[in-house]
Amino acid sequence: MTVTFRALVAGVAAVGFLAASQATYAQDKxxxxxxxxxxxxxxxxxxxxxxQGVELALEQLNKDGxxxxxxxxxxxxxxxxxxxxxxxxxxxxxxxxxxxxxxxxCSDATLAVMPIVEQAKVPxxxxxxxxxxxxxxxNPWTFRIMPNEVMQGVNLAENAYKRINARNAVLLFxxxxxxxxxxxxxxxxxxxxxxxxxxxxxxxxxxxxxTAIATRIAGLGKIDVxxxxxxxxxxxxxxxxxxxxxxxxxxxxxxxxxxxxxLPFGFEQKAGKAALGYIxxxxxxxxxxxxxxxxxxxxxxxKYNADPTHLNAHAYDQIMLIADVVKRGGKDPQSIRDGLxxxxxxxxxxxxxxxxxxxxxTKMDTVHYMETKPDMSWTSLKWN
Amino acid sequence: xxxxxxxQQAINGVVFGSLxxxxxxxxxxxxxxxxxxxxxxxxxxxxxxxxxxxxxxxIGAGYILSIGVAFLVGAALGWLINASIFTPLxxxxxELLPLIATIGxxxxxxxxxxxxxxxxxxxxxxxxxxxxxxxxxxxxxWQNIIIIAVSSVTIALLYAFMKFTFLxxxxxxxxxxxxxxxxxxxxxxxxxxxxxxxxxALAGMAGAMLAxxxxxxxxxxxxxxVKAFAIVIIGGFGNVEGTILxxxxxxxxxxxxxxxxxxxxIDIVVFALLLLMLAIKPTGLIAERREExx
Numbered sequence: 001m002t003v004t005f006r007a008l009v010a011g012v013a014a015v016g017f018l019a020a021s022q023a024t025y026a027q028d029k030x031x032x033x034x035x036x037x038x039x040x041x042x043x044x045x046x047x048x049x050x051x052q053g054v055e056l057a058l059e060q061l062n063k064d065g066x067x068x069x070x071x072x073x074x075x076x077x078x079x080x081x082x083x084x085x086x087x088x089x090x091x092x093x094x095x096x097x098x099x100x101x102x103x104x105x106c107s108d109a110t111l112a113v114m115p116i117v118e119q120a121k122v123p124x125x126x127x128x129x130x131x132x133x134x135x136x137x138x139n140p141w142t143f144r145i146m147p148n149e150v151m152q153g154v155n156l157a158e159n160a161y162k163r164i165n166a167r168n169a170v171l172l173f174x175x176x177x178x179x180x181x182x183x184x185x186x187x188x189x190x191x192x193x194x195x196x197x198x199x200x201x202x203x204x205x206x207x208x209x210x211t212a213i214a215t216r217i218a219g220l221g222k223i224d225v226x227x228x229x230x231x232x233x234x235x236x237x238x239x240x241x242x243x244x245x246x247x248x249x250x251x252x253x254x255x256x257x258x259x260x261x262x263l264p265f266g267f268e269q270k271a272g273k274a275a276l277g278y279i280x281x282x283x284x285x286x287x288x289x290x291x292x293x294x295x296x297x298x299x300x301x302x303k304y305n306a307d308p309t310h311l312n313a314h315a316y317d318q319i320m321l322i323a324d325v326v327k328r329g330g331k332d333p334q335s336i337r338d339g340l341x342x343x344x345x346x347x348x349x350x351x352x353x354x355x356x357x358x359x360x361x362t363k364m365d366t367v368h369y370m371e372t373k374p375d376m377s378w379t380s381l382k383w384n
Numbered sequence: 385x386x387x388x389x390x391x392q393q394a395i396n397g398v399v400f401g402s403l404x405x406x407x408x409x410x411x412x413x414x415x416x417x418x419x420x421x422x423x424x425x426x427x428x429x430x431x432x433x434x435x436x437x438x439x440x441x442x443i444g445a446g447y448i449l450s451i452g453v454a455f456l457v458g459a460a461l462g463w464l465i466n467a468s469i470f471t472p473l474x475x476x477x478x479e480l481l482p483l484i485a486t487i488g489x490x491x492x493x494x495x496x497x498x499x500x501x502x503x504x505x506x507x508x509x510x511x512x513x514x515x516x517x518x519x520x521x522x523x524x525x526w527q528n529i530i531i532i533a534v535s536s537v538t539i540a541l542l543y544a545f546m547k548f549t550f551l552x553x554x555x556x557x558x559x560x561x562x563x564x565x566x567x568x569x570x571x572x573x574x575x576x577x578x579x580x581x582x583x584x585a586l587a588g589m590a591g592a593m594l595a596x597x598x599x600x601x602x603x604x605x606x607x608x609x610v611k612a613f614a615i616v617i618i619g620g621f622g623n624v625e626g627t628i629l630x631x632x633x634x635x636x637x638x639x640x641x642x643x644x645x646x647x648x649x650i651d652i653v654v655f656a657l658l659l660l661m662l663a664i665k666p667t668g669l670i671a672e673r674r675e676e677x678x
Contacts, residue, residue: 041603044503175648203647206607208598211396211528212642219389233505233599244516244525251516270507272514 029068031326031336033319034092034122036078036085036103036113042205042231043080046105046128046311049264051075053315054102056296056303061319066326071319078104080231082112089113093120100125100336102318105311107131107178114142123337125322127283127314127350130260131177132185135360143340143359145317145350147367149178152260152281153185155367156227159383160186160258161193164279166224170217170255171200172238173229182229182260198223207234210241218245223255228262235263236271243274250274264309268372278372279381283350284313285368287380296349310350317348388521393639399528401635402535403597406590407605408612408619408627409542410583416559416622417579420479423486424465425612426605427493428584432458432591433600434501437508447510451534451592458588459581465489466580471573497602506600513596531593538589539628542582546624555579559622614658620668629669633657 035054037047054073062070074096076088085104092098093116101117104110105128117124118139126134126142130149134142147155160166169190173179180202187197198220201213217223226248228238243251250273259280268275286297286307296316300308308316322330324346325339346353351366369381407429414422432454439450469489473481512526546552557565558575566572591605598604615634619626634654641650661668 039503040498042599042601044498044601045505048503201647204651206610207647207650208594208607209396209400209638211399212393212639213647215389215392215396215639216643233601236505236507237597237599240513244514245523246516246518270505272507272509274514 029065029070031069031071031100031322031331032096032098033071033073033322034089034096034098034101035073035075036088036092036101036109037075038080038105038109039075039077041079041081042233043106045232045264046080047075047077049309049311050103050105050128050315052300052304053308053312053317054319056300056312057316057319057323059303060299061323066323067329069326069331071323073319074098078109078113080104080106080109082108085109086112086116089116093117093122098122099331099333100322102127102315102322104129106176107134107181108176110134110142111177114139117141121337122333123340125318125340127318128261128311129178131181133177133181135358138358138360140359141337143355143361145321145348145353145361145366146261146283146314147364148360149181149185149260151364152367153182154189155364156258156260156281157186157189157193157195159369160225160227161190161195163383164225164256164258166190166256167195168221168223169195169197169225169227170220170223171197171227172213173200173202173227174231174234175202175204179229183227186227203234205231205234208237210234210238211244213238214241214245214247217242218247223247226255226257228257228259230262232263232267232270235259235267239271239278240274243276248274249277261310264311265307265378266309268376268378273374273376275372275376276374279369282310282368282370283366284308284310285370285380288368290347292347293349313349317350317353320348321346321353389643392522393643394636395522395524395528397636397639398632399531399635400597400638401632402532402539403590403594404608404611404615404634405539405628405631406535406586406593407608408615408631409539409624410586410590411612412616412619412622412624412627413555413579413583413586415616416624417555417562417576418482419622420483421486421613422583423483424489424493425583425587426609427490427497428458428461428587429591429594429605429608430497430602431461431493432588433508433595433604434497434506434591435588436592436595437506437600440510447512448530451589454588454592455585456588458591459585461588462580462582462584463577465584466577470580471577474576494602494606501602503601506595508595508600510596527596531597534589534593538586542586543624543628551575551578611654614654618658618661618668620670623668623670626668626670 037050038044039047076092078085078088101124107129110129118141124142126144127146132148132150171183173183242248247253248255257278261281261283325336328339330336330339352363353361356362369383370378372378411425435457436450436454439445439453470482473485515526516523554570558572562572615630619630638650641653
């Protein structure tokens, strides 16, 4: 009886020990991802859509894990602005101790976070900030998979001049690092080709009424293109005001609004017929025939009963690229950083990824052009 | 050419100035009667905007009717929040508590709206947004004509109410000297409630008219509230006529700054005017008469 009881106790202890070991093992085999997304303020639509892409990727990856690792994400609201972003990054690093961080979307916020991740030696994988300063000079711990403002701006200026035959432009941009930077790159390249910039109009994120700006533009004479760099909300109002003033095609005018990666799919439906003829770069082309894109669209629709946007896509890509690095041996901040740097021809939903020495993705197949058609749908222009 | 642009920007300025006036009038009414700043006012504007949006899109009602609904939703919410939060705090005799509570109400309302409506901007289009009248180089949308018309009628009615009705005179009496007004048989608590209801109704109505103009998110109201505060100070804290005048001036300043300087300088020009006003005439364009009890 005593022997049996002792055996039982020993058995229970052994099982308990094994379970505890397994729990420790399982805990150790986790890649912790910190997510700095804007969840409040005017950029909060970024965060909502990013989160959908992340959750879809996690659902797929955590079914079987990668190299025995599962992935956990902790979200922090970085609000698309420097101060809340730095506070959120410090909270993540001190409390969650992530192996890698993804985000932010807005350049000003990303630039503010970069010194913090560098000091903590945690890699930051960015997919939404276009300012050249993110990677030049950049730092060894920050990687960007989206084309920067120069890659987009040079391409946009050349296409505006050569394909649209534009000669006169008016620049509209929000007064942020990304807005000003995007505008300047376009200006330099458009004027280099022989184009003329008639006005450069910057505005704060608190500007509501764009009728006054549209009135000013209407008085500038013949305009061919209006490169516009702003978040979705203000973008809608600008597009509508330009049409109301009879400047753009949507309002019976001749000018075409053009832009880089700022606006999500669905913008044209919200803007209505004012968006007619709008040509813009998107980071994700749903008509792309690669299997990775088709699978993403199918699984996204199954989970959310909606079509994915480029924000959903680039957030999904961030997690999947990290998983690829883990597959190649990444397991902690240093090895994940080294694995990201060694990435060659990774094929993601938004395009392919291969970083240069500044940790900027060099692949131009992430730049897709689309044009708004009269029925408010869009067509892929296949310019790259 | 230049005359056309000047005239066009004047129209643009009056449209936005009218909206600013509607928002600022609520602030100035509450300050006039309670000598209290309502930091939650912006969120009443936002809620009015969403009320109008959902009334139009879920029920399929017309835009004009939705403005009325936003007015009523604002009034009801003003009554509810004043009765449940501000009045009990005011009874405790500490004037700081209701002021802090307005900040709490603001944060709470913003986050509730964020949870309910989500962060993605709504496109609030009315049948009048895309209908544009063009005449001799000038353009104005029907939406903007409605804004000017509804704002003008509302402002005129409020002005008449304050000047010629018993309740309006009682409100002015309370704003000038609450204790003496109480001795004359006026019930200050009832009038405070009435002030909150009117101010919140105006905010709700302003929201319904701002929604097609500004970016509709749970934070929409905050984008106009700072200007509204500036207008209240420039106009003369608590003075209705001064607020109307200052609102139109700020609207025009915005338009002409955009045209002749740069839209990035709007805030600099408006707040430079505010500082100038504080330095030269701290009582504002039209000073509100107020008795000091000593």
